Amino acid sequence: MLRQHHILLSGGSDSTTLVAWVQHHHPGDEVSAVTFLYGQKHAVELEAARAVAAHYGVRHREVELPRIEGSALTDVDSPLPEDGTSRKEGEVAPTYVPARNLLFIASLASLADAVGPGTLWLGVHQDDRTGYPDCSPGFVEAAGEAVRQGTEYGLDVQAPFVTWPKSEILRWGCEHQAPYHLTHSCYKGLRPACGVCDTCRTRREAFAAVGVEDPVPYADGV
Amino acid sequence: MLRQHHILLSGGSDSTTLVAWVQHHHPGDEVSAVTFLYGQKHAVELEAARAVAAHYGVRHREVELPRIEGSALTDVDSPLPEDGTSRKEGEVAPTYVPARNLLFIASLASLADAVGPGTLWLGVHQDDRTGYPDCSPGFVEAAGEAVRQGTEYGLDVQAPFVTWPKSEILRWGCEHQAPYHLTHSCYKGLRPACGVCDTCRTRREAFAAVGVEDPVPYADGV
Numbered sequence: 001m002l003r004q005h006h007i008l009l010s011g012g013s014d015s016t017t018l019v020a021w022v023q024h025h026h027p028g029d030e031v032s033a034v035t036f037l038y039g040q041k042h043a044v045e046l047e048a049a050r051a052v053a054a055h056y057g058v059r060h061r062e063v064e065l066p067r068i069e070g071s072a073l074t075d076v077d078s079p080l081p082e083d084g085t086s087r088k089e090g091e092v093a094p095t096y097v098p099a100r101n102l103l104f105i106a107s108l109a110s111l112a113d114a115v116g117p118g119t120l121w122l123g124v125h126q127d128d129r130t131g132y133p134d135c136s137p138g139f140v141e142a143a144g145e146a147v148r149q150g151t152e153y154g155l156d157v158q159a160p161f162v163t164w165p166k167s168e169i170l171r172w173g174c175e176h177q178a179p180y181h182l183t184h185s186c187y188k189g190l191r192p193a194c195g196v197c198d199t200c201r202t203r204r205e206a207f208a209a210v211g212v213e214d215p216v217p218y219a220d221g222v
Numbered sequence: 223m224l225r226q227h228h229i230l231l232s233g234g235s236d237s238t239t240l241v242a243w244v245q246h247h248h249p250g251d252e253v254s255a256v257t258f259l260y261g262q263k264h265a266v267e268l269e270a271a272r273a274v275a276a277h278y279g280v281r282h283r284e285v286e287l288p289r290i291e292g293s294a295l296t297d298v299d300s301p302l303p304e305d306g307t308s309r310k311e312g313e314v315a316p317t318y319v320p321a322r323n324l325l326f327i328a329s330l331a332s333l334a335d336a337v338g339p340g341t342l343w344l345g346v347h348q349d350d351r352t353g354y355p356d357c358s359p360g361f362v363e364a365a366g367e368a369v370r371q372g373t374e375y376g377l378d379v380q381a382p383f384v385t386w387p388k389s390e391i392l393r394w395g396c397e398h399q400a401p402y403h404l405t406h407s408c409y410k411g412l413r414p415a416c417g418v419c420d421t422c423r424t425r426r427e428a429f430a431a432v433g434v435e436d437p438v439p440y441a442d443g444v
C-alpha cells in the first residue's frame with residue numbers, strides 16, 4: 001500500500017514551507033494537508049491554507065474541532081500581547097493553546113489511520129520552544145511514539161524543523177520558492193497584518209534575519 | 223492549586239468502575255468526568271454516562287468531536303461482528319476506532335490544561351489489548367509522556383486497569399458497589415443489549431467469571 005503524507009497546514013509560513021519540504025523530499029508521493037479550526041481568532045488563516053494547498057496541488061481538508069479554551073488565541077476576553085515581551089524563558093505564553101499540538105496530532109492520526117500507512121508532518125520549530133511546551137523535541141518524540149504504538153498502521157510523525165530557528169525555515173523556503181505571499185500569520189486575523197502581535201513580530205524578525213522582504217503587507221506599512 | 227481528576231467516562235462498566243476507583247483512592251478530591259461523542263452507533267451510552275456521573279455526584283461534560291471514520295463502530299455500511307471471532311491475536315479488530323484513545327486523551331488534556339494541575343484517568347484494560355493497539359501499556363505510557371511534556375501543567379495520565387483482565391475490574395467494582403445497572407456496553411446501542419456483539423460477549427464472560435449476575439437486561443433473556 002502506498003505510504004501517504006499528511007501535513008498539518010495552518011496557512012502560516014512554517015507549515016507552508018513544510019508542504020514544499022515534503023514535496024521536495026518525496027517527489028511523486030501522495031500528499032494531503034489538513035487545517036483544524038478550534039475557535040481561533042485568526043480563523044482567516046484557513047483561507048491562506050486553502051490558497052497554499054491549491055498552489056501546491058495537494059488535497060486539503062478542513063476539520064472543525066470543539067473550541068479550545070484557556071488561551072489568548074481563543075478567549076475573546078483575553079487580549080493578545082502586543083509588546084513583544086509575552087514569551088519568557090521558563091514561562092508558558094498567554095498564546096499557548098492547551099494541548100493543541102497533541103490534539104492536532106491525534107486528530108490527524110485518526111484521519112490517516114483510517115486510510116492506510118502514512119507519515120504525519122508537523123511544522124514546529126526551535127523559536128516556538130520558549131512559551132510553548134508542545135513544541136519541544138521531547139514532546140514531539142513522545143507524541144510520535146504514542147502515534148506509532150497506538151495506531152493500526154504504526155503511523156510515523158516527522159517534525160523536520162523542530163531544531164531549526166524560524167529564519168532557517170524561511171531561508172530554505174525562499175530558496176525553494178515557497179509562496180509566502182499567500183500565507184497568513186497575524187494572531188489578530190488582520191489583513192494587512194497588525195505587525196505587533198507575537199507572531200507578526202517573530203515573522204518579521206525572521207524575514208529580516210534572512211534579508212528578504214516579507215511579501216505580506218503590514219498595517220504600519222513598514 | 224488543587225489537583226483535579228479528569229475521567230474518560232464512556233458509560234460502560236470499566237470507566238464506571240474507574241470513577242469508583244478514583245473516589246476510593248482520592249477521597250475529597252475534585253473529580254469530573256467527560257464523555258466524547260465521535261459518531262458512535264451506540265451514542266446511547268451517553269445517557270448511561272450521565273446516570274453514572276449523577277450517581278457519584280461528579281461533574282459531567284459532554285463533548286462532540288468530529289465523526290471518526292474507518293470503524294465498524296461508526297460506519298453505517300460496516301456491520302458489527304456478532305460471532306465472537308472478530309478479535310484475533312496480531313490483528314486489528316473491525317471495531318477498532320482509528321486513534322480514538324489518543325484523541326480522547328488529547329481532548330481531555332486540552333480541557334484539563336486550561337484549568338490547572340491534574341490527572342487524566344483512562345479505563346483501558348488487558349482484555350482490550352488484542353485487537354486494539356491503543357489499549358496497550360506501551361501506548362498508554364507514550365501518550366502519558368506526551369501529555370506530561372506537552373502541557374502547561376505537566377498533566378499526569380493514569381490507567382490503573384491496563385494490566386487487569388476485565389473480570390478483575392468487575393470483581394473490584396462489585397466489592398465497591400459500582401452501579402452496573404446504570405451502565406451501557408452494547409455496540410449496537412440496544413437496550414435490552416443484543417448479547418452477541420463483541421462488547422456484549424466480553425462483558426457477559428467477565429460477569430460469569432466473577433460469578434455475579436449482570437444487572438443489565440439482554441434481548442435473549444438469558
